[in-house]
Amino acid sequence: MKAAVYYENGGPEVLRYEDVPDPACHPKGVIIRVEAIAIEGGDTLNRFGGPLVTKPHIVGYQAAGEIIEVGAEVTHLKVGQKVATVNNFGSHAALRSVPARNCWPVPEGYDIAKASAIPVTFGTAHDCLFEYGRMKAGEIVLVQAGASGVGVAAIQLARRAGAKMILATASSDERLERLKPLGMTAGINYRVNEVPREVRRLTDNHGADVVVDSVGGSTLQGSINSLAYRGRVSMVGAAGREPMVVDVGSMMGGNRGLSGVFLGAEIMTDRVHDMIQGLIDDAARGELEVVIDRTFPLSEAAAAHAYIESRAAVGRVVLVP
Numbered sequence: 076m077k078a079a080v081y082y083e084n085g086g087p088e089v090l091r092y093e094d095v096p097d098p099a100c101h102p103k104g105v106i107i108r109v110e111a112i113a114i115e116g117g118d119t120l121n122r123f124g125g126p127l128v129t130k131p132h133i134v135g136y137q138a139a140g141e142i143i144e145v146g147a148e149v150t151h152l153k154v155g156q157k158v159a160t161v162n163n164f165g166s167h168a169a170l171r172s173v174p175a176r177n178c179w180p181v182p183e184g185y186d187i188a189k190a191s192a193i194p195v196t197f198g199t200a201h202d203c204l205f206e207y208g209r210m211k212a213g214e215i216v217l218v219q220a221g222a223s224g225v226g227v228a229a230i231q232l233a234r235r236a237g238a239k240m241i242l243a244t245a246s247s248d249e250r251l252e253r254l255k256p257l258g259m260t261a262g263i264n265y266r267v268n269e270v271p272r273e274v275r276r277l278t279d280n281h282g283a284d285v286v287v288d289s290v291g292g293s294t295l296q297g298s299i300n301s302l303a304y305r306g307r308v309s310m311v312g313a314a315g316r317e318p319m320v321v322d323v324g325s326m327m328g329g330n331r332g333l334s335g336v337f338l339g340a341e342i343m344t345d346r347v348h349d350m351i352q353g354l355i356d357d358a359a360r361g362e363l364e365v366v367i368d369r370t371f372p373l374s375e376a377a378a379a380h381a382y383i384e385s386r387a388a389v390g391r392v393v394l395v396p
């Protein structure tokens with residue numbers, strides 16, 4: 076099969092489009108013919124510095140397509156079914172071997188590219204807001220990196236849950252402008268404004284009740300400093316590629332909370348599995364919008380990764396084999 080592979084970590088240029096052996100079907104898994112690959116922020120981070128557990132390595136968490144083979148022990152999935160899938164690696168390929176547990180049926184007629192972008196992206200945003208952030212209707216939410224895949228999902232889920240105000244940060248006014256139709260109340264361009272000060276100004280000094288922070292590094296302290304009394308930060312990523320250094324003393328006075336969030340640790344549980352299926356079904360009914368910024372052929376995976384790293388994309392970038 077064709078795949079986008081690399082032999083060493085590095086920039087987008089390490090990706091090559093090559094022939095590799097077809098994957099084998101595990102008794103508890105399926106093989107899908109990949110139709111769309113939603114590139115996760117974690118895919119670019121893994122390409123940059125993650126372990127090469129196979130060589131050449133095929134990176135990638137999320138892909139959707141049609142099942143072409145079903146493992147001997149799998150009873151609930153069948154050949155011909157369209158599914159969205161997640162695995163620790165292997166999305167950037169024409170075929171994918173994946174545990175049956177990590178497959179979610181895609182409702183008839185729903186856009187397969189959009190479906191490919193839901194499990195990790197929306198599932199993570201959902202856990203950040205509700206499972207760990209304990210967000211309630213009427214609260215104020217701050218989404219750091221609002222134009223990221225996780226950010227675009229978090230803004231919509233917070234709106235749907237009745238947030239009183241949704242603030243988001245981004246590196247340009249143009250990127251913030253694109254978040255308004257999704258439910259963002261006000262945007263903060265962090266290149267020209269100090270985030271905690273702007274959050275206080277925009278919220279009448281209340282602060283944010285819940286912050287979704289997928290950037291980490293120096294941004295994380297700004298998230299903590301933006302919190303309201305009893306506010307909670309869900310720390311979910313390291314897009315900023317900086318060391319995570321925070322002053323934990325700043326948590327105490329305001330009875331503030333900081334939770335780490337890792338969807339992968341619970342993706343096999345019934346709770347998360349059902350939550351993701353619910354999000355796919357909601358999106359197929361038109362209740363959530365999966366924003367796809369641009370689509371590239373799989374053979375141009377290096378260009379797609381470079382485009383993401385140029386910080387031009389809003390939402391997801393998709394590869395098509």
Ligand SMILES: NC(=O)c1ccc[n+]([C@@H]2O[C@H](COP(=O)([O-])OP(=O)(O)OC[C@H]3O[C@@H](n4cnc5c(N)ncnc54)[C@H](OP(=O)(O)O)[C@@H]3O)[C@@H](O)[C@H]2O)c1
Pocket residue numbers: 114115116117118120195196199220221222223224225226244245246247250289290311312313314315316336337338339383384386388390
């Ligand atoms: N723990 C989990 O379960 C989990 C699940 C999903 C994702 N994640 C993590 O969450 C993070 C975001 O994922 P994503 O898929 O939403 O990412 P994405 O769509 O690629 O977006 C990342 C955004 O981060 C912002 N950013 C800030 N500093 C950056 C820098 N130095 N380099 C590049 N971008 C920077 C950029 O927006 P601006 O230019 O507007 O700042 C960029 O659009 C990643 O670290 C990912 O690994 C974790």
